[in-house]
Amino acid sequence: MNESRKDTVAFWLFVSPWVCGFALFSGEPLIASGLLSFTNYSLFAPPSFAGLDNYSALLNDALLAKSLKATLAYTLLAVPFHLVSTLALALLLHSAVVGQALLRTLYYLPSLVSGIAVALLWSSLMDPHSGFIHTFLSSVLGLKGPLLLQNPKSVIPSIVVMDLTSLGSTTLIFLAALQVLPAELFHAAKIDGAGRLKTLFKITLPLLSPVLLFNAVMDVISSLQVFTPAYIVTKGGPEWSSYFYVYYLFRAAFFQFDMGYASAMAWILLLLTFASICLIVALTRPFVYYENKPAASNKGGRRHVV
């Protein structure tokens, strides 16, 4: 056996756990859920072909519309909040010399707390009877009534605020990306007399754009799948205003045992995710720096978003 032949055999042996595992546990289920979405299936009887019934039912489902609205509202609020605040923190942290290592660690620590504990913690802080935030708002600002999690208008922003504890991990990602940017460009900008704002918008942000895009995409993917706050804190309420898509999917599948309908929902989620990614990539195309760069400063973005 010659060397290149050996390489090929070894390649497939080494990737076989990944390829087989993915095909079995993700690929096959993905296709199966596509097929199931055209059936009526309740777990207790074998699936029966239902044509497009599930999809036409989706169109007339008022609850689905509400859950889509809640999920999109959350995503549209959470992703910009998350990206802007973490980027701002990373930029500040990058230029802070004293105590940077300590701040970095302290920012990161709260993101070790599990989503469940975070959700429980915030629901305690936002509790209308004993919660710190409620007490603060009513005693200091004089705000009364069903605020925060009990009000359909404020429940989504309140859930976005819960994300505060996990800001640290994304901040560190941006900080790491900032620290490997080529220093000579910044020297050159300084010599040319560029001010801080100009340097930020003409050099730092363009160089960072692949990492920003990558994080925006991953953020959108995970935000569209938001589940824990609804499951732990709000149970989808009040008035279905936080009835997130995956929470509905979970209930349709494991409370109503409507596997066919839930599979159709899963495929809609898949399409929605891909549509959002395409939209982001198309909208940001003029602003993202796609030129070839040395490997060290090109960690995240462009290769990932084909």
Added chain:
Amino acid sequence: MLFEANRTARFVRIGRSALRYSFLYAALGFICFPLLWMLSASLKSTAEIYRYPMRLLPAKPQWNNYVHIFEMAPLGRFLLNSFWYAGVTALATVAASSLAAYAFARLPARGSQVLMVLTLATLLLPGHATMIPQYLLFNELQWINSYLPLVIPAFAGSAYYILLIRQFYTGIPRELEDAVKIDGGGRLQIYTRIMLPLSVPPLVTSLLLEFIGRWNDLFSPLLYLNDERLYPVALGLTSFSSQYGATPWPHVMAASTIALLPLLLLFFLTQRYFLRDNPVVVFQKRSNSF
């Protein structure tokens, strides 16, 4: 004149830096406040939680809360479950990922480029899209209410770690492989004697990230485990909040603190691989997204 200008410049610089640090510390307050509140509330009595006006610190720390939580629910059991579950799955995922990463970094084969693109594409798949047929598959195999559906898929590895580790392998000089080749060693020996020993930082980072992710995961355990005694600690926290009518907040917070401690310990032990100016962190999987 010159002296004056220098002084103004200095004032501006000091002002700027004061502003920067006050922002950074204000942000630190917001980010860390919930964590500190958790610690404080875990030491309060139930009556004190509901007292008005509230205090930031407990009047008299109730250390007993930390004893009671082990009686209210099988918390020790939960922790044990989490340790072996997160440990085994982290090892399995990173082992499989590092094998695939080696193949992508060093073994030229037809189709490897296409497979790489497909691997990247899997990052974009929303995991919940495959939830139902996956459940049906494991139901068919009679694996429900056991750890098999949670552990076995981990042996496939994950695209995140394949990319992260591959990046590192690609940077290892090829000349190092020559020594193994002269000894007549094959590709497996190159992998075990050169690649693995030189790649401790990305391997430890991956292990840690996956361990944290599994330790904190809610969704899969919720789906597959029915028996409370099988719960990992993250899911076990829900049995504190829903068991009784009114939520016993001090106990929930104490249990949350206990659930966090092993991760803190692990984090400080591995920090030198993990939190340096390490570009590796750029790839970091958001372990804590909801």
